[in-house]
Amino acid sequence: METGRREALRYLGYGIGEADGEILKLLCECERELQETADCRFLMREFPLVFTEDGKVDGGCFQTDSKSLRKNLAGCERVLVLAATLGAGVDRLLARYGRLKVSKAVVLQAASAAMIEAYLNELCGGWRAEYEKKGLYLRPRFSPGYGDFPLACQPQLLGGLEAAKRIGITLTDSLLMLPSKSVTAVIGVGKTKEPCLLEGCEACGKKDCAYRR
């Protein structure tokens, strides 16, 4: 699977610059260990989507009054709810190097964050093509924490997918996902093709971020 090296370097602070040989060597080593360790799994379910009179978004297994999600899903009648994870082994690897070699832990953090993104892109690409055959178009993926889409929706999203039981994603009391390299998101399904798909950094309002692409 694609590991997203460019993204990993961006997370490490290199922006569009090049890293030197030692760092690249370390990054390659991390990518190799991740490929061996990561146990990529996902769940996806399609739900009917309803915009209620009082301004709420009802995605079948979750309800929220997030305005930014409402905007993101405008015009859609169905929604895909998804969760993906690199698995518990990656957290073990991160913990191991966090104790034994911090420089490697930092690079591993970046590489694994890039890997889960790449994994999601791959999955979404597949679904996009599948749905287009049916004349349906997918909106950009939107995760709790983007805009005002609250983390409080995490239990509903994960519950609706039975994610704890099926792929082992659990939540902490402060609603963080464990294993840490896990993502939940919703994707609107619309009948019209949006002219321009803005995702990730390009869709973000914070223009002065050090990690902006």
Added chain:
Amino acid sequence: MGILEEIRSRRVFFDGGTGSLLQAQGLKPGELPETWNLLHPERIVRLHLDYLDAGSDVLTTNTFGANRFKFKKEDGFSVKEIVTAAVKNARAAIRRAGHGFAALDLGPTGKLLRPYGELEFEDAVTAYKEVAEAGTKAGADLIIIETMGDSYEMKAAVLGAKEGSLLPVFATVTLDEKGKMLTGGGVEAVTALLEGLGVDGIGLNCGLGPIQLLPFVRQMASIASVPILVNPNAGLPRSQNGQTVYDIDSDAFAAAMQEIALAGASLLGGCCGTTPEHIRKMRAACEAIPLPEITDKERTVISSYSHAVTFGGRPVLIGERINPTGKPRFKQALRERDLTYILNVGAAQQESGADVLDVNVGLPGIDEPAVLEEVVKELQSVLDLPLQLDTSNPEAMERAMRCYNGKPLINSVNGKREVMEAVFPLVKRYGGVVVALCLDEAGIPKTADGRIEVAKKIYKTAASYGIGKKDILVDALCMAVSSDKNGALTTLETVRRVRDELGGKTVLGVSNVSFGLPMREHINAAFFLSALWNGLSAGIINPNSAAMMAVYDSFLVLTAQDENCGRYIAAYAEKEAEKKRERAEKAQRRSESGMAGAGNMPGPKGLAGGTGQPDVLVKAAGADGEFPELRRSILRGMPEAAGRAAEAALAAKDALELINKELIPALDEVGQGFEAGTVFLPQLLMSAEAAKAAFAVVKERLAADGSEQKKRGTVILATVKGDIHDIGKNIVKVLLENYSFEVMDLGRDVPPEEIVKAAVERHAPVVGLSALMTTTVPSMEATIAALHKDAPWVKIMVGGAVLTKEYADSIGADAYCKDAMASVNFASSVTESK
């Protein structure tokens, strides 16, 4: 007849899925099915009755998620209410049908256990115990723990079940298509763990269908000594119009379950997607298949969370280095709670080829039970090797066995009555293989005959506790040959006779034999080889010793235990090549010096770290400082080269001066580059690690000279309560240590009281707190307030993704540190102003 007699007399069938059938009756996505025990008891009883009518003998109560983390009295239902109602519903159905058993169902808590999650192991045990107590009181006949993906949570559930109830316990885990649990363990590891804990039946459920589970059932049947229960899904799930559907029908399910029964499963049922129809057809297809014979497989096996190690095949290597005896540096690490040092000792042994790590932290003046528990938890969070818990303190042994994630090796018991009475109940309760020393009240027998007698006595006493011979490793004991010339011969005879006459397994602490002699490695290696030839099952050795490993690797080749000599070649081919290279280089140098006629000797090998630069230690001051290799290896982040360069530099320079004139300036240079944005975080850390390696060499010299480097004061670091993101804190730690601060790392998710306590005890001038989440900043604020109250002298620096200068000011911190260098600068400014 009780369930345990029933399953030995005939084939017993469990029920099938619950969740999917309740959804068909109107359970909404996200709605908790357990609430229906109270809201719609008639529907639950109906479901149970349908299964009993279809031929199920055992009903699983609707309590999969009934635990204190999901149900709280204030939200409407208490755990006790739910569990009691669920068991009552099952009992009502059994009464109406006139047959059946009620199995109290325990599923995962939905929380991840520490160290990867937040849930304390003991809190998980308590939660399961609560359900077991309520279910038993309400009239359950047995307990089934199921759909477990984490071996540690499984252990907590079994302990909770057994501590809250005397009912029979069955336990099944969920595997992926590779045969692994979510946390990585396979069939062998989980079988070892569960049999060690003394459950009445083990098995597999959920996750996969019967076709995919078949090979794993076969594997389990070949090693398990208890009945096997298999409850598969109705095939593999897929999404159809937003609904989860399963890919095989009841006929295909029944046919596949026949295979499962023939593969060695005694008890059969279904999980997600299966219905009363699946059970009916399965029963019809499988009822006539004779029960498999349940035999004791006599396997001597221990496990970690990830894998099992068996004794009796390839001799097992137990690394002996995690032990303070005779190791000043290790003692210091224990006293200072420097767990990273201990982890590194463990990691190095694993790299050298150890199969198991002995863990001994016995040191006068330390709280051994607390420290052993802490060290075991740390080791098992970072390394995947099984551990040998080495202590003579029964309290330490119990605490370590309890928190250990697997089936441990225990070191040790002996023939003394008092010791056996203390150790065997623990082995029975938590599971384990125990090292049995051949000595008793009369001391160590002088002859092999005497030691065999003690071994027999230990076997016999163990059996009276229900512990089989398979769970004992006889330690034939080895006396120093310098004091007893027949010592080794007696030991070897004992090893051989335990194998031949008693059919037992053996272990030896090998290194003792050479006590009092020079070049001990010679004797150790020769003795180790002799013991291996006499049938030794496991050696407690130093795996970092090349001589010991050479003997071991050669033994495997000579006894046809190394297929195609693959292991040997992998270990030594590179060394052979290196030897040839060295010889060639030497010849080359000889011929060159012959030509030049001058002693142009190169410096120590490899200083430039394979960059192709000449390996010459240029001793000239300049831009590169006095020791350019040292500076360069730090700047480029090469720990080994830095260590060697420091070693070489020490020949010419005083240790303290080397720190101040070379190491610190090199570090400063990297730090300034980082601040200027020309050096990036990974490079900064690699340099820090290289400097650390150089410091280690210098410090050793200082220690040998009886002096030490002046510390710049203690800094206490912690990631605040509620937050488990500690990488930032770990980065700060590495840099602070480089700059000679004494760092006390309290870890992550640390409550304010603990931080205050440490600050007061150490009278620390600086405390550093990290938090990543907006949700945990309040916890940081509370910690700061507590520190201001009880440790008013402390300066507090904070950092983490969500913090800003303004935010830090508003919660009362003394400094906001945007990165690790800023933390070093702040801590320096505080300690220098004092």
